Amino acid sequence: MTAPPTQVAPTLERPRGVSRAVRWWRSPWRPPRLLEAFAWLYLAWAILPVAIAVWFSFNAGRSRSTWQGFSLRWYWTDPVLSVWHDPDLHSALLQSLRLAALTTAVAVPLGVAFAIGLDRWRGRVAATANFQMLLSFVLPEIILGVALLLVITNLLRFIALGTTAQFLGLVTFQISYPAIICRARLLSIGRDYEEAAMDLGASPLRALRRVLLPLLYPAIFASAVLVFADVIDDFVIVRYLSSDAATEPMSVKIYNSARATPTPALNALATIMLVSSLLAVTLGFLVYRRMTRGERRGASGVEDFAAQL
């Protein structure tokens, strides 16, 4: 009597000659095939070029577009041009990792403290600080890079160009990432837990340390991972603030060589960079999963991780 009308197959209303294909297309419960195809196409378009570049880093010949056999020569067997043997590429790799580690170590604590402070502070100065932070997030990097170059070569001359200057510039650029991520997380945490802790007799600092920070760990971790990968990728600031070849990280080397005549050693270098970023992210994600064991929403923690970003 009350069979829901939606359960009736639409075919009863249609003439028999209609093909199954049309029915298949017009069914209201069909999964969105076009959309899905589009999404897969997008993923292929996004990932394939990189996969090809990685593939050619194992090329036995000098070409980056003609496959001449499999070989590890660009990684370490070639005595002159491989990443292992070429001191230029070596130093670039080390510089990238060094800058990433240093920047993460300083930008994340600064950013987290900034977020905590801003979240609870009221007043006009706080609003200005908030604006400053958001500004440094959306500003084109070239503006900051030029400004820093000018300030270091004209005013703060005691700072030498090179790793120190690059480190300072990178922290300035990256400080907003942890701040924004932690701010968002703080908004969802709210003040209840701290107030409960203080009702139970904890001092403000203790409440912060024992209650708030552990709740923030996922966000802190996510932002650390993000800053690390972002610094490895950074180009504009490190290029303006570099001094000699030893202070040029991988991104600058790739840029310099890509316009000349790169050998697949460049692909190899980029692949190594890719792998180190991926390792950092995977590690960070696994740690994040462990940390948020209790409050996970999705089946894997990926959605939560992405939601932090």
Added chain:
Amino acid sequence: MAVRSSRAARGQRRAAAARGAWYPRWFWPAFAAPGVLWLALLFVLPFYVVLAIAFGAIDPLFRNPVPIWNPVEWDLSTLGDVVGHIVGRQAYLGPAVARTLVFVVAASLLSLLVAYPVAYFVARHGGRRKGMFLTLLIAPFWVSYMMRMLAWVNLLEGDGLVNRALRATHLIQQPVGWLAGRPSTVVLGLVYGYVPYMVLPLFAGLDRIEPSMLEAARDLGASRVGTFLRVTLPMSRQAILAGMVIVTLPMFGDYFTNDLLSGSPKTSMVGNLINDAIGTPGQGGQGAVLVVLLMLFLLLPMLYYIWSTSRASREGTA
């Protein structure tokens, strides 16, 4: 005695909490202080230096820019020159500026058109595979921008795979010079580089839309398309805005995409103008002026974004 005083102390604290003066007044600002100081020194101060150089002098021997610190002595002639070169009669910087606008708008819109369906699909129809899709979507983030551009440079070379595929399928006879100053290559390069940054905010925004809202719309008789246009799209407005800001604003300062994908001045953007001017003796002041102008131009959308975000978060729709 001790019991009474601790009870009294607790009572005092509770009263203080009710007044909101629980923490000492310097507590929260102290947290933010290091960050504020850092930004003040290395973010705000450099902009003053940029102004000092933009309105400064030029060393006659080496022709490098010399800052003038005292605002009273600032020399605004460089500003006049640059503005004149952009919009005046002999405007030769104007085409690059106009071109940048066109490229950025085109690339942003294309990114949105590409990213939205993908984000929509993963958010609404991801189902059990959502995690896997997300991982794949986040993957380009961890690939360096340079490497992604390098990958395309490899593919688009004269004897690269793209040309070879096109010739093999007889779509073209001669290899096409993709990297020889084509605006389309640069725009597509920008899209390729920035679209991952658009997908994530869109996904986050679309994911937050309650399915019950959409079901309600369908129950009330709206078609698929109607639901999308009248419910999903407006509710994702904030996410679209966030995505556009994250993608469009940095694109204005991009110069390396053009450098890598096109060797020609025909496609130079504002970023190239700034980069060239900073590196050329005698033109450092012009570079600084361009930076100032770019900042001013971008300040408006940034302010709008910040205002819009804070309004949305107050209304609880973020």
Added chain:
Amino acid sequence: MTRDHLDPPARPRGISRRAFLRGSGAALALTAGGSLLEACGGGSRRAQLSKAGPLLASPGHPVKWPIYPDNQPIAAGLAPERNATLKLYNWSDYIYKKVVQDFEKKYKQYGVKVQISTFNNMDEALAKIRGGKVDFDLLVPTYDVLGKLVQGKYLRPLNHSYITNIGQVWPVFQNPFYDQGWQYSVPYTVYTTGIAWRVDKVSQDVAKLPNPYDVFWDPRLEGKIEILDDYREAMSMVLLRNGITDLNTGDPAKINMVRDQLVDLAKKVQPVVSTNDYVDLPEAKVWVTQSWSGDMVNAQYYMPKGQSADVMRYWFPADGRGAVGSDLLAILRSGKNPVLAHLFLNWMLDSDVAIENMGWNGYQPPLNTINPKELVSQELIPQNLASATVLPQYFDSGFRQLELSPSVDSLWHDAWQRFKAGA
């Protein structure tokens, strides 16, 4: 209800006293801050500006640079620095790594390591040296910036006792007009600037054209042209196209004409503007390029597998009336290893080392032991590119790009900026 008396008095219109004080306080702070920055930044604006105008050297007016009291050469007979990193700042792909490694081997007992940093054009190099606290030891400048570097005291004067190989250098370079008595530099390479093309892609013989430079403006070659990303070289080419042989002219009319023709070039053929011609031509990314002679000799090593380098040609006026130049090696004052730097200069002037270097980068060193006419038979220069040999007499008839005065340089740079902005 009369609560009016409880309300605070109405604010006066216009600016309140507090706002005024705040505003004027801010203005005062800004000015005071500005003066403070001035003091911190090192003196007033006037003190920071150099005295105007470098000494300009030219073949007709040779210059002997002064040795300043606060910039003296090092003493003779010093021992090389130990465990040092010798930093060389050079054009990219301009020195053979093996030559550098052999230097390290020769002075192995001192534990020397050489680090090569590169720049893409001279402006970039100058900006780095001027701007940051970099400590490069060696620089490969062109002589048109030598005056600026010497007067800015960025170069260390040479102590000739370390550089005994100077006797092997062409006489014209032992007492060059730009550095009489070779006090600050030694020559590194010599080259000409001409036109290179591929005969398998371009049907006409560029060398036989009435005005070979016109080939760059040929609309049939759209998208297949490359000119050098060097403002002096590119603009000199346009001057020579129009029969103007003064490549250092300050005549605004001539510079404007050059600018207009460059813009016309951009419209007609959309050239690639870069210094990678030695790669782009072999890979057929472009078919006609403006090139330095050494680049063309070098290009043979970049031909894709299976293709012969025979297809390339190089043209330079047979009577030597084209653009010629030379690059120098100089020691920077900011470097920490002056003795090793001197030894390196001496090393690069050794004829075996120089020939090995030429075998890799294609550029000819001006050494007496190298007979230019034999370079082809020695297969250092391929037969089809024999015109890329640099003969000493080219330096008598050829035209050089000399140092420009700042005001003239500014005109040249402005014209170049207009071209590069893609108008």
